Amino acid sequence: MQLDLFSDSRDVMLRNDLIDALRSRDVGAGGRALAALAAEYPTDATLRPAQNLLGVLKAEVTPFATHAEAIQAVAAFEHAPRADAISLFGEGPAGHWLRPVRLALAQAATHLPYSAQAPDAHATGLYLRAGDWTAAEHHVNTIPAWRRIPVPLAWAAEACFHLHGLDKAWPLLAELAWLDAARFAALTQALPAPALARLLHRYAREHAATAADFAWFPAWALVAHPELRTVLQGARTPQHCAPELACHLVAELLILERQGRHHDIVEQRKRLRALNPELFAFYMQTRA
Template structure:
């Protein structure tokens, strides 16, 4: 990897020596190469970000964390100090790929820590997600009692399932997450970047006449069924969550689609009135296509 088109210059050669050692996760070699760069070019700006990365390599450990606070501190150091440095040293996706090993090490060290809602980021599952270790993340979540009723673990499992098996496998968990925590649902959609869901989300934002805040997303699962009735078999797999109005609306939408297929007009009218009572904007979206 070359940092400059003038790859025969002395400073570029020394920088490349540091990079070569870093690519091999060779802490001792990287430190020697960095010292050589500092000796000959003490004002080279690359020393700042190279130094952060070398320090991280020298501080690597496999000793399990015994406190949530220690895991959080290690995570913050890697995220706030090392990750920006890696982004400058390695081009494009190669930086994230290189950093994955360090995230996986932190996840391994945190594996024995129990889940605590007030220290959620210290759990192994989100660290495995940062390392792109989807199966390990899923396993870590599955060991949390009642994970499907807790926003953070549900969000982690939803992402792991999406990464492992795709959107169809994740829909039921996405639905439950929207009901349980609209804010985490919003954040997860940004991370996933799924073209299909993003299109639906944009249409929802422009057409759904709700309160205009993030909590509107709790109605997203029910609204989706007004746009894509073919998703009904997947959304039907969602388990009961908060049993609130948005969740009830989704169940009513599923009932309406079933009644339409069966041609049960009297029950259909009664169920439509129930939907209208739950949310007028959702009812309008439904009737727009009828």
């Protein structure tokens, strides 16, 4: 039996035409390509996700009247279309394709104040999804007392990392660890920072039995890398929890050691041991 190569590749050609039109965001060409593929291959698996993405391109995003409306729009324009875009373009290209959609959602939410009951409705998180770090940093600063609230603090740390680097983001990350250790662990493990990833992996392997243990990570990291002292010196929270106090104790010990103040060193070491014997043991190992 001899194959008709043109006939056997017809579906591939029509499918590629449709995907190319969607990739270039050409609504007219996409509609024609969708109709052509559906006419000849009505059961093709490309049709459903392509039709959904074509609907996204045709839709107009207007300013949201309420937080609930914003949440609903994010679900409609972001969550399901992301799976469709991945199925047609692949993981990386899907994110690039969705960026204009995410920017439109963020712009439609810029007038909504931050709501602890609906944080996903705030423009900052939407700008972060779009990779617009500058806009995210600007909008998080409009949230009153954002540095005392874990969600916007995490947003600020992420934007700061991408805009200014890890050293600038360290104080915000440390404060996040003290306020919400689980959120800190999730964020830092997702950041493209190889040196930080290695530290986190080592800490998780040796010391972190639960997500809550990551609250002690800044103090541990300071023991492991004393050069972080100047980077972390501005990190402060109103709660003054034990992990934060331990970090400041380690920073003070580093100064006392350089000054050779033996009596004060002994007293501060006692305080560190009382706060966290395991951290104290790690500190003493580095001084052996």
